[in-house]
Every structure is written in structure tokens, then in C-alpha cells.
Amino acid sequence: MAVGFSVPVFIVVxxxxxxxxxxxxVLLAFVTSMFKNDLDLRRKLTYAVWIGSAAGILISAIIGTIFLVLWFKYANNLW
Structure with missing residues (x-):
């Protein structure tokens, strides 16, 4: 089953x-502006923002994969 390009999905993504x-x-600009003098804390908070962003992307990809697997596995047998 081939799935082609979808314009509405592209717009939403x-x-x-x-x-x-x-x-x-905005988070990175806030960290930079609030902690100009404390380089160590600024680096830690910047690292935390990037790790949180990567974790969010990873969790979203896992949940999306689960939904797609369930959809394509059980969508044919709904009726």
C-alpha cells in the first residue's frame, strides 16, 4: 500500500x-538574556532546552509510529 504526498499533512507539519x-x-533567548553573567548555568540551561526538544521529538515519533502501526494493522478489519 503506497502512500503519496499529502498537501494538508504537509501544511500541518x-x-x-x-x-x-x-x-x-524564545526559550534560548530567555536563557541567554537572563543569565548573561553566569556562563556555566547558561550552558546547562541551553543543554536542557535542546535535550527537552530532542526528547519531545523522539516521544512524538514513537507515539506517531504506534498510531500508524495500529491504523494500518486494524483499519482494514474495522467492518
Missing amino acids: LRECTEAAIVIS
Whole structure:
């Protein structure tokens, strides 16, 4: 079963990625502006923002994969 390109899905993913990029950039700008003098704390908080972002992407990918597997496994047998 081949799945082609979907414009609505592309638009939704583009919007969500843009929102995530805005949130991450605001968090990084906040950390940079609030902790200008404390380099060690600023590095730790920047690292925490990036680790949290990566964890969010990983968790979203896992949940999305689970939904897709369930959908394609059981969608044919709904009726």
C-alpha cells in the first residue's frame, strides 16, 4: 500500500515545526538574556532546552509510529 504526498499533512507539519522553532528560540533567548553573567548555568540551561526538544521529538515519533502501526494493522478489519 503506497502512500503519496499529502498537501494538508504537509501544511500541518510545517505549521507545527514553525511553532516549535519559535518556542525553542524564545526559550534560548530567555536563557541567554537572563543569565548573561553566569556562563556555566547558561550552558546547562541551553543543554536542557535542546535535550527537552530532542526528547519531545523522539516521544512524538514513537507515539506517531504506534498510531500508524495500529491504523494500518486494524483499519482494514474495522467492518
